[in-house]
Amino acid sequence: MPKKRNLSLKQTGDRSKIPLASRPYNHKVISSHSEAVLLLLEIGERLGYDTYTPDTSHEVDGEKLTEHRSLTQIPTGCLGELVPEIQEIDVLWFKSDVPKFAFEVEASRNYKPAARRLLKLKPLRTRLFFIAPWRNISLLDKFIKTDPFYKKYFHIRSYEQLDELFMALIIYKACYRMFLYTA
Numbered sequence: 001m002p003k004k005r006n007l008s009l010k011q012t013g014d015r016s017k018i019p020l021a022s023r024p025y026n027h028k029v030i031s032s033h034s035e036a037v038l039l040l041l042e043i044g045e046r047l048g049y050d051t052y053t054p055d056t057s058h059e060v061d062g063e064k065l066t067e068h069r070s071l072t073q074i075p076t077g078c079l080g081e082l083v084p085e086i087q088e089i090d091v092l093w094f095k096s097d098v099p100k101f102a103f104e105v106e107a108s109r110n111y112k113p114a115a116r117r118l119l120k121l122k123p124l125r126t127r128l129f130f131i132a133p134w135r136n137i138s139l140l141d142k143f144i145k146t147d148p149f150y151k152k153y154f155h156i157r158s159y160e161q162l163d164e165l166f167m168a169l170i171i172y173k174a175c176y177r178m179f180l181y182t183a
Contacts, residue, residue, distance in 0.1 A: 030159040033090075034058040034065060036105040036131050039166050040091040041068040046169050049093035049100065050075075074099075078124065085120045090131075099126045106132045111143045115150065122153055134158045 030036050037053055038060045044051040045068070052071040059065070066072075074083050075097035086092070086102070093101040102121050104114035111130070118128040132140050137158055144150045 030163055032060075033105050033107050034060050036159055036162060037065055037090055038068060039162055040103050040105070040131070041065065043162075043166055043169060044091070044093040044101070045070060046173070047093075049095055050097075052092045052094065053090060054088055055090070082120055086117060089114075089117050089121075099124060101127045101129065103129045103131055106130055106140065107136065109136065109139055111140060115143075115154070119153065127155065128153050129155045129157055131157050131159065131162055134160055 030039060034055070037055060037058070041051045041053060050070045051068070052074055053065050053069050055065045057064075071094065074087055074092065075094060076083055077097045079086070079099070086099075089102050090105045091103040092099050093103075099121055102118050104118055106114055114130065118130075121128065130140055130144075137156060140156050144154050144156065
């Protein structure tokens with residue numbers, strides 16, 4: 001199990017509304033591909049999924065992303081021939097060796113290769129996501145709308161929405177502990 005870390009994320013105005021007692025992390029806005037991948041891995045783990053990333057070289061705050069994945073290989077059980085085609089997807093969340101969610105973090109504007117990788121998982125009913133900086137969301141949305149087939153399968157989320165989910169999980173965990181485990 002990956003060790004828990006203290007993310008040193010830049011403070012934003014939105015986070016000031018969250019009570020300090022509910023903020024066990026010094027939180028900053030996601031500013032890179034690697035930070036988004038790290039948050040996806042941590043969120044997946046907190047939600048009870050087995051997590052995978054192929055990224056063996058990138059680091060966030062001196063820690064390799066691979067230190068935060070729970071799987072070192074993609075389970076081959078139901079995937080068989082698909083493994084080589086999907087192993088480069090940025091983050092996968094598994095339940096019982098089945099990919100339930102797949103994420104491509106796209107800060108660039110070259111969406112087609114990522115879309116092709118994600119679509120390989122369509123027959124398994126995996127939920128397919130693009131995660132991008134807010135400035136790229138409209139371009140990504142235009143790309144998705146170029147093909148009605150794409151619009152049906154892809155979900156787009158911003159770095160900010162990813163950050164909000166992470167913060168909501170942190171607050172939930174603190175409330176859960178306070179409610180159930182305090183005298």
